[in-house]
Amino acid sequence: MTAPAALAVEGLRRSFGALTAVNGVTFAVAARERRAIIGPNGAGKTTLFNLITGHLRPTGGRILFEGEPLGALPPYAVARRGISRSFQRTNVFPRLPVIENLRLAAAATGRGSYDLVGSVTRLWVPAERARATAEAVGLTDRLDVAAGALSYGEQRQLEIGIALATRPKLLLLDEPTAGMSPEETQRMTELLAGLPQDITLLIIEHDMDVVFTLADRITVLHYGEVLTEGTADEVKADPRVYEVYLGSE
Amino acid sequence: MPFLPDFLGQALNGLAYGALLFLLSVGLTLIFGMLDIVNLAHGSFYMLGAYAGLATLAVTGNFWLAALAAPIAVGLIGALVERGLLRPLYRRSPLDQVLLTFGLIYLFEDLVKWGWGGRIRSISPPEVFSGRVSFGRVTLPSYRLFVIAFCLVVALVLWLVIEKTRLGAVIRAGVYDAEMAAGLGIDTGRVFTFVFAFGAALGGLSGVIAGPIQSAYPSMGVSILIPALIVVVVGGLGSLKGSFVGSLIIGQAETFGKVWLPGVSMLMIYVVMALIVVLRPQGLFGRPLR
């Protein structure tokens, strides 16, 4: 008898009018696994994320988190179950300082957010976690800077930090290195490799070096369907993967 | 059977009121559709139209000249407001523009009080339409029939312009996607000014046309704004068709509310609005909300 998968997606479908963006996708991610989702543009990767986090409702199929169906939970409830995500386009709190960006995320699942007259500084658990997260994403020196004043690379780091500060069991990262310079990508890859091992990671990424460095297993999506799945070596050896990438260029 | 003629008379009254609301709200909805601004000063344009008409009448004594001069004058004021006051705010949140138009209400209302005083002034209808007409046992002022016909003609012309002409295509492109319109090589800045001025002119026109029915007084703009906004909410923001259908519904609701439920007549239009908002938040013909 084995433990249920951290995440199991079963026959998941989603249509937008005549277009089917996700068409019967099935896969499972084990706890503590690091899984990459790759595929050409329009393969349905971000739609898949939006379905998992409740931003979109599936047209068919279901999603199980730790063996429990997520059903029709709204995004905030999915987050409270322990699924957190980062966004492809940086989505931070631009006018708030870095530490407050992280503290808000850290306090989201805790108690006390309805406290009307208490003091924020008294709630030291989220404050501590915010500081720890800042260290994990390399922003310790920038705590009091407004998020909007950070460099692009730093904003991407904060983007991951906000998702991480909620203490997720499953972390979904949507193109964490999008738009980054090679140096920034290098730093981000190291940062991601250093994330706590007990977090299950699902990562959409175009940069194959990043994918091969980080992922235990890779799922390849193509036109909303799973083309193949396997270890880095298995995927590299699959001629269909090359066809898809070359054919779509 | 005394009920039937009464019913017909009320329906015609409601139609005249609805026609006026259409003339007013269509400018509001055009401006919103193109510039994403809820122009709270639209009622002020209506009021300014009535007073511009009054001024022209005082000089010329000719209602038709007044009906021509009012929209031109108010359209010019609209162009000035867009160029001078709203344009600097386009980079900021759209709410700042709404707030600015709120400030204009005070400004315009007091300017008119300054010039004409605060009392109610009547505007007489043109000679041709100063009588009453009868259909069997129903009689009503012939001017109301003129208002209905006039607004129908305006609606038809607007529909033709927006659906069939190049200018209309530009406006439609701007309504759906200003960036795309800019990409097509359209000078959106000039289109914005034009649409705002045109919407303001329609507001001014509705003010002078309403004059013989509603008279002119400085706070008339503040009172008419709410029914006009409700028409736009009911019909759907930015929709010409919605403005038309919404006006007819609100016109009838208001008029029959006064006859059948005099105790709560003022609530009628809000009940209609609340029903629509609960059942269909984007309004009858509005684009779905994000």
Place this chain on the structure above:
Amino acid sequence: MTRPGGLRAWGFAIILVAVLAFPAAFGRYPVKLLQEILIWGIYAMSLDLLMGYAGMVSFGHSAFFGVGGYAAALALTGPGGALGGPLGALLLPAAAGALAALVVGFFSIRVSGVYFIMLTLAFSQMFYAYAFQTAWLGAEDGITGVPRPALLGVPTGEGWAFHVYVVAITALAALFLWRVVRSPFGHVLAGIHENEERMTAVGYPVRRYKLLGFVLAGTLAGLAGSLYAQFSGSITPDAFFWTTSGEALLMVIIGGTGTLGGAVLGAAAFILLQSLVSTYTERWMLILGVTFVLFVLFAPGGIVGALRGRIGLRA
């Protein structure tokens, strides 16, 4: 070294004492103006909680001001003066404001931006229409002859008692809001203002927070309306009219959004403009409109924002 928090507490205490002692040095009319400023200040601060902190620009705040005013007027003119104490003067109006805000907010917070403006505006007009045509609310004449309550056994009829009462309630309201905007809840509201989508994604049920913020603001607006009815001895449907919402908006913008002190400053500017300017010229509305337009165009941070920029003052 003094902490800035300590400095601010001293500043607040000094202003409080000055405001309390005001009638000792000034005559009836200035005292009346001051009381009016304080009452409108509560109302403007409650709107600022929505606008400046939660980012919800409401054009229907008059609904709760009016509901509070009518609740107080009904309770205080009730038979035998059974509700002539704090229950009728403070608790019932605040609760009525809260309840009205709960209902209006439930429907309105489902939309945002201009749609939110239009819905809140229409809802407040609904209250206006109802009050205007309802006999037991005095229809268009409203309710007159509202007596001032007796608190802790002291009648607050005229003079010092009423002044102390108004100042105390204003100070409590200001302190409460000051705590709220610095509380964990206040920080959540600020986060929603900044980026609603992200707040949802990290696990905040955003609508619940917005509704709670809306109800809080409605409660305090109800309290302000109640004080206004006691201050002026009457309440009319005009309290509900949408321009009453707009006036609070003017105050907040002129004073500076997102600064509670600014809301009170804005109320002061508005009331002084209305009463002082109108003694010199009839054109106070024109001056008000121009002032407001200039603030929106050139000083979106209001008086407080302009001061901060000029002398580097921090709030």
